[in-house]
Amino acid sequence: METPQLNSLYQQLILEHYRNPRNKAELEEKTVEVHLANPVCGDEIRLQLRIEDDHIAEAKFVGQGCSISQAAVSMMTSLLKGRSLADADGVAKRFTQMMHGDQDAAKDKALGDLRALQGVSKFPVRIKCALLGFDALQEALKKNLAGEEH
């Protein structure tokens, strides 16, 4: 049930990730790195992954910007560690659906803490902030695929 209490709980979770970001550090042994910015808001991230075989062995980021963009990438990296590339791609697609207002996606437990960001979908200007991390992830997965072809 949607209640104001729930929304403020979500707000707290977002601020908690923003103040204590998970996986915010340079990743020494990265296999792929993507730098993305959202100039409208001034958000910026560099997502660094170590991909081994078909899974994400390690995920870290460095960045700056608003609480939504930084909390989203903190939540995302926590969720992705150890996941298969297919899983990671699935989570990215699900999250994107949620940010475009899909109610089923918003209830999907596979999104974990990221569901706290569902309210952002009501603010079109901020959707880009929330999607920045996953846009970088999808770019990184593409780059990884391209790299394998050599």
Ligand code: ZN
């Ligand atoms: Zn932002």
